[in-house]
Amino acid sequence: SPFASSGLENQIFQYIDLHQNQFIESLKEWVAVESDSVQPRLRQEVTRMVELTADRLQSLGATVELVKLGSQKLPDGQSLLLPPLILAELGKDPQKPTVCFYGHVDVQPAKKEDGWKTDPFTLTEIDGNLYGRGATDDKGPVLAWINAVEAFRALKIGMPVNLKFIIEGMEEAGSLGLEELIKAENQHFFSNVDYIVISDNLWISIRKPALTYGTRGNTCFFVEVQCGERDLHSGTFGGIIHEPMTDLIALLGSLVDTSGRILIPGIYDDVASLTEEEKKLYESIEFDLEEYKNNSGVQNFLYDTKEGILMHLWRYPSLSIHGIEGAFHEPGTKTVIPARVIGKFSIRQVPHMNISIVEHQVIHYLEDVFSKRNSPNKLKVSMSMSAMPWVADVNDPLYTAARRAIKTVFGEDPDMIRDGGTIPVARTFQNITRKSVMMLPIGAADAGEHSQNEKISRHNYIQGTKLFAVFFLEIGKLHRQLQEASNMKTTN
Ligand SMILES: NCCCC(=O)N[C@@H](Cc1c[nH]cn1)C(=O)O
Numbered sequence: 001s002p003f004a005s006s007g008l009e010n011q012i013f014q015y016i017d018l019h020q021n022q023f024i025e026s027l028k029e030w031v032a033v034e035s036d037s038v039q040p041r042l043r044q045e046v047t048r049m050v051e052l053t054a055d056r057l058q059s060l061g062a063t064v065e066l067v068k069l070g071s072q073k074l075p076d077g078q079s080l081l082l083p084p085l086i087l088a089e090l091g092k093d094p095q096k097p098t099v100c101f102y103g104h105v106d107v108q109p110a111k112k113e114d115g116w117k118t119d120p121f122t123l124t125e126i127d128g129n130l131y132g133r134g135a136t137d138d139k140g141p142v143l144a145w146i147n148a149v150e151a152f153r154a155l156k157i158g159m160p161v162n163l164k165f166i167i168e169g170m171e172e173a174g175s176l177g178l179e180e181l182i183k184a185e186n187q188h189f190f191s192n193v194d195y196i197v198i199s200d201n202l203w204i205s206i207r208k209p210a211l212t213y214g215t216r217g218n219t220c221f222f223v224e225v226q227c228g229e230r231d232l233h234s235g236t237f238g239g240i241i242h243e244p245m246t247d248l249i250a251l252l253g254s255l256v257d258t259s260g261r262i263l264i265p266g267i268y269d270d271v272a273s274l275t276e277e278e279k280k281l282y283e284s285i286e287f288d289l290e291e292y293k294n295n296s297g298v299q300n301f302l303y304d305t306k307e308g309i310l311m312h313l314w315r316y317p318s319l320s321i322h323g324i325e326g327a328f329h330e331p332g333t334k335t336v337i338p339a340r341v342i343g344k345f346s347i348r349q350v351p352h353m354n355i356s357i358v359e360h361q362v363i364h365y366l367e368d369v370f371s372k373r374n375s376p377n378k379l380k381v382s383m384s385m386s387a388m389p390w391v392a393d394v395n396d397p398l399y400t401a402a403r404r405a406i407k408t409v410f411g412e413d414p415d416m417i418r419d420g421g422t423i424p425v426a427r428t429f430q431n432i433t434r435k436s437v438m439m440l441p442i443g444a445a446d447a448g449e450h451s452q453n454e455k456i457s458r459h460n461y462i463q464g465t466k467l468f469a470v471f472f473l474e475i476g477k478l479h480r481q482l483q484e485a486s487n488m489k490t491t492n
């Protein structure tokens with residue numbers, strides 16, 4: 001790397017560059033495992049993937065524990081075993097900081113016929129991009145951490161940190177069992193952890209690296225309208241009944257106005273006010289509006305400035321309507337009146353919104369809108385899932401070390417970004433363990449997570465591996481300096 005500042009770093013970079021094809025081969029082996037946690041029929045593959053990861057960590061010299069998480073209840077009442085979760089440990093030197101890495105090795109579903117250019121489970125390199133399900137989310141980043149450790153081992157350079165790994169196989173299906181596990185391990189596995197790092201999100205740019213210090217939370221709602229027990233013929237009953245779908249469409253249509261503003265009274269009351277300091281943060285972020293638009297395939301956004309877009313992705317709530325259960329959705333025509341329909345929508349939460357207050361506001365508002373329709377149908381509104389937003393202190397040593405590592409490897413300072421999505425585990429770690437948490441992504445904005453043709457570029461995968469290696473060096477150094485400074489204070 002042209003930006004390397006020390007002989008040690010150069011040695012590591014050289015090793016990583018020389019072994020890049022071997023690292024890509026490992027990613028190919030991992031991508032070939034269809035570890036889709038969403039479809040119950042593939043659960044064995046998820047378990048196999050977790051076991052493969054455990055073997056890989058063991059071969060690095062880590063002590064690995066596979067923790068059983070019990071089983072999950074499926075909608076049809078059947079019970080399905082959850083894949084085990086990995087708790088691994090490499091190094092126990094009390095002089096060194098302990099960094100805990102979180103990642104996941106399960107993936108979203110993928111089928112070639114969904115519109116993939118290549119087989120989703122065969123990692124394929126085209127023009128410097130490695131296409132395959134999980135390439136960025138999250139097998140590539142997990143392997144990049146492992147590759148970084150491998151470089152230290154192969155070069156016989158002592159690790160500057162103790163490492164712990166918590167790696168799950170159920171992230172894409174809601175991280176079942178994870179929160180309970182973190183609670184149970186708080187006084188054990190996490191007791192000597194100093195820092196927690198998550199590599200499971202993306203930069204905001206295709207080119208410029210980023211560090212993530214916040215995510216939005218989420219609240220998901222079901223709004224159910226029912227007129228009776230069975231569907232009806234619209235020739236026999238159309239025109240003489242209050243149709244559930246008509247009620248539901250009116251309810252869903254009352255949630256947001258044409259400018260994207262949520263119409264639920266009080267919903268913006270607790271949103272953190274915008275300070276001058278925060279406003280300045282947006283100025284330096286490299287965000288190409290046209291590129292973002294092209295990526296979405298949408299012609300116009302609701303906002304036409306960088307600041308407007310970023311603020312509405314990161315620091316304001318948004319409401320999205322996702323679907324209607326019970327609606328006729330096949331091609332062709334069917335003259336049915338569905339008896340029971342369930343609308344699904346979610347509201348992304350931001351600091352300092354309160355989930356219980358939001359739940360109450362949503363239910364109260366929809367009941368009020370419904371009551372004005374004088375419909376005899378039954379309405380039921382419920383919150384199906386909630387996750388709080390997460391924001392970290394960017395002045396924490398973790399962020400300083402990562403910034404330095406990014407500067408060394410990529411030659412520039414990172415964008416300091418938030419994520420408009422939700423990675424609930426960040427807030428869970430922060431709340432339960434009280435340790436500093438950081439997200440250190442290596443995927444570019446066009447990685448296509450959850451989409452067709454997911455990819456990681458060779459550049460990002462290999463520079464990402466270097467980034468993690470230099471991060472170990474930087475956090476080790478910084479931690480030592482902080483300890484020395486604190487020891488000096490006590491002796492004086
Ligand atoms: N860049 C965010 C990636 C992780 C992700 O997709 N998380 C989901 C989690 C979620 C939130 N509400 C329901 N599931 C997301 O939609 O943000």
Ligand SMILES: [Zn+2]
Binds near residue numbers: 104138171200
């Ligand atoms: Zn992920």
Ligand SMILES: [Zn+2]
Binds near residue numbers: 108
């Ligand atoms: Zn994902």
